[in-house]
Structure formats: structure tokens, C-alpha cells
Amino acid sequence: MxxxxxxxxxxxxxxxxxxxxxxxxxxxxxxxxxxxxxxxKMMKQDIVDTAVAAGSFNTLAAALTEAGLIDTLKGDGPFTVFAPTDDAFAKIPADQLKAIMADKELLTSILTYHVVSGKVMASDVVKLSSATTLQGSDVTVNTDDGVMINNAKVIKTDIKTSNGVIHVIDTVLVP
Structure with a gap:
């Protein structure tokens, strides 16, 4: 015992x-x-909801609304969006931005130039030299000094959404 x-x-x-x-x-x-x-839960948010929730894409959201592209970017996708911040839009003179916002065809062309079909993550972007946008023209990808899409610097990458990915850029792309 x-x-x-x-x-x-x-x-x-x-x-x-x-x-x-x-x-x-x-x-x-x-x-x-x-x-x-x-x-x-975050992944359940689509591209539009994710951008709106971020709070730094108010001008982009307004432009998407004006162009009638909200439903497109809420669609199944997948899409890759090079999303200009409010600061990027602020680089455009106010009268010029107002004129762009009033011209639905031009606005649609500019906005769809920021979107690539498919989900292109940062690890994929750095392997590209160009990508065809929904607008139909190509954007140039340069990785010599950070990642540049045409003349826009990518400042944040791989924001995953339910229907694609957002890469934040510091300049509005113009086709």
C-alpha cells in the first residue's frame, strides 16, 4: 500500500x-x-465593401458610383484592383477631376484601367512586365525600385477580398 x-x-x-x-x-x-x-468575415467583403470600410478610398467609391461600376466590382470576379487613395485623386486639379467625374465614358475608361481580370497577388505582380486591364489597354509593371504600375507606386499589397485582391497605389492611372 x-x-x-x-x-x-x-x-x-x-x-x-x-x-x-x-x-x-x-x-x-x-x-x-x-x-x-x-x-x-473580412474575406466575405467584396472589393467595394473592403475599399469603403478602409476609409481612404472615398473618391474612388464616388467615382465607381458615378460610372455605374459598383455592381461590376461586387460581382463574382475575381478581380485585381489597383486602387488609388483619396490622396492620389487629390493630385488631380479640382476642375479637371470634376470634368472627369461628369464624363461617364471617360470616367469608366479610367476606372476600368485600374482593374485586371483574375486574382493577381503581389508575388505574381513582381513576375510581370505588363497586364491587360478591363479597359482593354495594358499597364506596365516595373519592379526596379519597389513596384510601379505605370507611374503609380504600389504602397500596400494583397488586401484580400471575397472576389479578388486590392493593391493600393499613390497615383491615378490614366489610359
Whole structure:
């Protein structure tokens, strides 16, 4: 009986340790599940909703609305969007931007020049020298000093959405 008590005590300590470890691991997995759920929730947002939620693409959202392209970029895709920020649009003189926004055909041409069919991640972009846009013309890709799309610097990459990917650029592309 003397020897069975220490074995029994060791068994209790071992069982307690395993239970505590299992509980800690369950908590860790719950955290992983929560993070995966939040990530999945973000992935449920399409290109338009993701851009609007970011808060730095208000001019782009207004332009997409004016051009009637919201439904297109909420579609199945996949699309790759080189999204100019509000600061990028601010580089265009106000009267010129107003004229562009008023000319639906020109606006549509400019906006579709920012979109490539398919999901092109940053790791893919750096392997390209050009890409054909939905507008029909090609954009030039240069990776000599960071990533440039024509004369626009890519300032943030791989914002994943439910129907594609957004790469943020600092200048509005003009076909």
C-alpha cells in the first residue's frame, strides 16, 4: 500500500497537468478559431465593401458610383484592383477631376484601367512586365525600385477580398 500512494499521487499530478494543458490548448484553439472567423468575415467583403470600410478610398467609391461600376466590382470576379487613395485623386486639379467625374465614358475608361481580370497577388505582380486591364489597354509593371504600375507606386499589397485582391497605389492611372 505504501508504494501505491505515490503512484496514485503521481497519476493525479499527471492527470491534472494534462487537463490543465488540454484546457490551455483548447483556449488557444478558441483564439485561433476567433481569429480565423474574423479573417473569414473580412474575406466575405467584396472589393467595394473592403475599399469603403478602409476609409481612404472615398473618391474612388464616388467615382465607381458615378460610372455605374459598383455592381461590376461586387460581382463574382475575381478581380485585381489597383486602387488609388483619396490622396492620389487629390493630385488631380479640382476642375479637371470634376470634368472627369461628369464624363461617364471617360470616367469608366479610367476606372476600368485600374482593374485586371483574375486574382493577381503581389508575388505574381513582381513576375510581370505588363497586364491587360478591363479597359482593354495594358499597364506596365516595373519592379526596379519597389513596384510601379505605370507611374503609380504600389504602397500596400494583397488586401484580400471575397472576389479578388486590392493593391493600393499613390497615383491615378490614366489610359
Amino acid at each position: 505504501k508504494n501505491s500512494l505515490p503512484k496514485f499521487s503521481r497519476a493525479i499530478v499527471l492527470a491534472s497537468t494534462l487537463l490543465a494543458f488540454g484546457h490551455a490548448q483548447a483556449g488557444h484553439h478558441e483564439g485561433d478559431k476567433k481569429m480565423a472567423k474574423e479573417s473569414h
